[in-house]
Amino acid sequence: MEKYYDKKTECMSRSELKALQSERLVKLVDYVYNNNAIYRAKMDDIKVKPSDIKSIDDIVKLPFTTKKDLRDNYPFGMFTAPRKNIVRLHASSGTSGKLTVVGYTKKDIDVWAECAARALVAAGADKNSIVHVSYGYGLFTGGLGLHYGAEKLGAVAVPASSGNTARQISLMKDFQANVLCCTPSYAIYLGEEMQKSGVELPDLKIGIFGAEPWSDTMRKKIEKLLGIKAYDIYGLSEITGPGVASECSDQSGCHIYEDHFYPEILDTETLEPLNYNSKGELVFTTLTKEGIPLIRYRTRDITMLKDEKCPCGRTFVKMGRIIGRSDDMLIIRGVNVFPSQIETVLLNYGDGVLPHYEIYVDRFDSTDYFEIRVEMTESIFSDEVKKIEMVKKEMESKLQSMLGISVNVKLVAPSSLPRYEGKAKRIIDNRKY
């Protein structure tokens, strides 16, 4: 039998939903216009007043918000709620070294926890479930998002965080975990390690995986390895974190929690809204957020909204898999990586000129391998091995502190990397999903 966290909301009719969204959008626009100078200026620029927004259909009149807006107003410029109402910060990678910072009010945390709780229930969890959270806890929203969701549901949250696989496995075994939350690639790694050491987890039935793109092939592999049902969860810190959308028992795409997050799909060239079943860039408006409400925020994720009734009974629209990005962001071991961040670090090594480089990503043993190939220049080169190795190590540690994940630097011969006449294609991503 299908279970819901909040059946009344999750199964409301589309017309009820539209009325709710309209009411919330009108309130939101009024709120940001009167409390956030940046939004007011953006709207004034295109001569849109709050009174022009009467229903959700008017959303197309509103200006877009981008990661650049957040960067230009780093750290708190885009916050709409006053400081006294903000109770937590999270952050993700920005495009050029500065983080993308988001602030939550008590109510924002509550809405987020509720959405994560909906996701847990949609995947089959309940109050009795032991929820093992192997997402990282910290500025990254993964760990705390599912943690608060589990607590909100009344389940048992196990804040294992990431790392130390042997310990993760014994914790899951000893505590008889029922639900595992982590990245899909880590789930495969965990499964393979369990197989190697002959550990079985008979109580584990459900996996909720996100923070990186994956496929149905990976789903089958994970389900077989761990003997569980694997569900997709989608989210981004700018919108709230994991729980913006998640899968139900039908496992056919993530239901977007549209009462809080209004989705649009845009043509990537014209930025005109597209109909259901057309691929384009996913854009969200946070209908109820207080801390940092975002209007028509461009996620840069490419997907589509599915025009289909779901057998689970939920009326919220489902999104397809993320099939790409409309920018050059990479997700490596669940962390967002922008080539511009890498360039910021490498600029220090080429006498003021960016050395030629290439980003190489692959997947070995279910773990992302991340290498940056940098062409040797005279300013890096030395006749002593020791000095070159020192530069290499320094580059690796500077990149690690910029990106938040470890990376191998490989120094290659000058002119050995391909040259391009137009925009350089600096990324080789050989991962198969």
Add this chain to the structure above:
Amino acid sequence: MVVNQIAVFLENKQGRIYDFAKVIAEAKIDLVSMSIADTEEFGILRAVTSDNKKAVEALKKAGFTVISTDMIGIEIPDVPGSLAKVLKIMSEEKIQIEYLYSYARSEANKAYIILKVADNEKTVQLLNKRGVKVVSDFK
């Protein structure tokens, strides 16, 4: 009183030493001595040639990363124990050697050692004082 050396970055790829030797040959430069330091990922080829300036130009033109460095050159008798004798002096004088390599001319009874140290001037002075023959040219 120094010996100039060129250092060339080589990726660990088949044929790279040949690529280097070909450039040197085509520029009609004589290789006097050569050694390679190799790591897992790359190698550093160090060489003394008949014309380092010309070699650097030719190698750069061919796309190599190359730098030139001044080294200490010493001349020792080509008999057992002569290198140990010099190294003992350097150890006593606390001169740290980053690396060294040698070359011996077949018709001569002398051996030549090229050393990389932190302070050339100080090292030359000390070696002179201790009676080690320091040379500046291998031609």
